[in-house]
Amino acid sequence: MSTARWIDLVMGLLFVVLGVWGLVPAAGGMILGVLPMTTGLSIAALIAGAVLLFGTVSTEVAHGSAALMSVTFALVALLGLVSPTLFGLTVLNGWSIGLLAVSAALLFYDWLATPDTGLAR
Structure with missing residues (x-):
């Protein structure tokens, strides 16, 4: 499996876990006490996770x-x-903005810097 597909797999699983975890009622609506999570954010995280998991189909899709x-x-x-x-x-909050910024940077790397050799489909 190509690096791009691995990155999509790990990031997709992360966002699916965050989305499911956010749907579970928590004290103050926070995950681990730092990430605010609402039902809307949970659904958005599940959709993002699904899109990223779909990226594991092939390197081009990734x-x-x-x-x-x-x-x-x-x-x-x-x-x-x-x-x-x-x-x-x-x-x-700062933690969720940081998570989004780091995720965006990693996915930019996935998009632009991972090779598309066509060998690992």
Whole structure:
């Protein structure tokens, strides 16, 4: 399996776990006491995880799903810096913005820097 597909697999599993964990009622709506999670954010994390897990089908699909999710995560992280409530849609804090920014950077690497050799399908 190519590096791009491995990155999509790990990131997809991370976001699916965060999405499922966010649907479980927690004290104060926080995961591990640092990540605020609402039902909307949980559903968004599940969708992001599903898109990334779909990227494990082939290397070309992995690059496409990484492109989509890296741009999305980067935009949401930048919007979170401007408006921590995402203009009234949900709540983001420094930890969730950091998670989105690191995820975007890793997925940008997945999209642009991992080789597409065509050998590992």
